[in-house]
Amino acid sequence: MAMAASVTHASGREIHKEHEELERVLARLDAALDRLVYYAEVFADLHTVTQVRRLGGILTSWFPDHCRREEELLLEPVARVSNELDTFSRSMRAEHIELLALLSSFRSALEEYDSGESSPAAVGNLKECGKELVASIRAHVALEERELSGFL
Numbered sequence: 837m838a839m840a841a842s843v844t845h846a847s848g849r850e851i852h853k854e855h856e857e858l859e860r861v862l863a864r865l866d867a868a869l870d871r872l873v874y875y876a877e878v879f880a881d882l883h884t885v886t887q888v889r890r891l892g893g894i895l896t897s898w899f900p901d902h903c904r905r906e907e908e909l910l911l912e913p914v915a916r917v918s919n920e921l922d923t924f925s926r927s928m929r930a931e932h933i934e935l936l937a938l939l940s941s942f943r944s945a946l947e948e949y950d951s952g953e954s955s956p957a958a959v960g961n962l963k964e965c966g967k968e969l970v971a972s973i974r975a976h977v978a979l980e981e982r983e984l985s986g987f988l
């Protein structure tokens with residue numbers, strides 16, 4: 837039990853560091869989405885669109901791996917500690933599936949934007965999907981950080 841707890845603690849620190857890095861990416865994506873504007877002005881601010889695409893790419897290549905590592909290194913060992921933590925771990929796994937679906941919608945919105953020559957609808961959809969993704973991941977990470985603070 838003591839050994840299991842120490843393994844969890846070392847892994848927890850790694851996950852906590854990933855949460856901090858994730859928050860930095862989300863803050864930059866959130867700020868870029870705030871600057872994302874409609875049709876006519878988009879061409880004046882290609883830098884913002886490029887940033888949204890780049891930060892979206894970072895999340896796409898990195899967030900699924902974070903979820904997988906977290907499930908293996910943190911949620912699985914923590915679930916063995918108590919029934920309450922088992923329930924919490926299950927609910928975090930379920931949220932991972934929802935968050936990955938939101939990430940996939942965001943990627944589709946980016947593709948739609950790229951193929952739709954930045955129509956107002958495509959820009960609006962990209963902004964909406966991006967904002968929902970950022971808010972949802974932030975809420976999820978905040979919940980993990982709060983409920984699993986003893987292991988992080």
Ligand SMILES: [Fe+2]
Nearest residue numbers: 903906928980
């Ligand atoms: Fe998570």
Ligand SMILES: [Fe+2]
Nearest residue numbers: 855906977980
């Ligand atoms: Fe996490």
